[in-house]
Amino acid sequence: MPSRRPNATVPGAEAGTSVDLEVTDSTNRVTSEPQVIEVLPVLRVTYPTTTYTVVNKAMNAIVPVTDYAFGSVAYELSGTLPQGMSFDPANGQITGIPTEQVRVEGLVVHGEDSWGDRQSSSPFLIEVVDNGLMPEIAVASPDP
Numbered sequence: 194m195p196s197r198r199p200n201a202t203v204p205g206a207e208a209g210t211s212v213d214l215e216v217t218d219s220t221n222r223v224t225s226e227p228q229v230i231e232v233l234p235v236l237r238v239t240y241p242t243t244t245y246t247v248v249n250k251a252m253n254a255i256v257p258v259t260d261y262a263f264g265s266v267a268y269e270l271s272g273t274l275p276q277g278m279s280f281d282p283a284n285g286q287i288t289g290i291p292t293e294q295v296r297v298e299g300l301v302v303h304g305e306d307s308w309g310d311r312q313s314s315s316p317f318l319i320e321v322v323d324n325g326l327m328p329e330i331a332v333a334s335p336d337p
Contacts, residue, residue: 234261236312238268238285238304244319248294252278255287257302257314264307271313272300275321291321 214228237260246252259266268285275297278289285302298318305311 236261236263236266236304236306236310238266238302238312238314240300240302240314240317242315242317244317246291246319246321248291248321248323251290252288255319257285257304259285259304262304262306263310266304266306269303269305270300271303272297274300275319278319287319294321294323296320 213225215223215225217223237258239258239260240255244255257268266285268280268282270280270282274280274287274289275291275293275295277292278287280287280302285304296318297320299316300319301316302314303311304314
């Protein structure tokens, strides 16, 4: 029988928590046995919060950090990348040569591992600048 993720929730359970497991068979016989719960963390998919890249130049790949995956992970992008950039659902990488100066906010990537755990990254943004310089933040002084 293939192993699979147990489908049970014990509120407040921590690693090493002991619970009494009751099982009833088809003849209504009940048995109870103490069990120790191993807490498995959920899948985590993380991208840099902000990425700057230069228009018409090959960008450094944006690579996700994926923790606590069981087996392989399939990725899905929510949002529209700047022209010239692409998303690989097999590894979650964003690559390309952006062809327009633009700021795209609210991108989210969803990852799903082999056991069906589906989690989403926090929203992130990609800004394509025209000269390779980081944008400057101007501070306006109040009128006297």
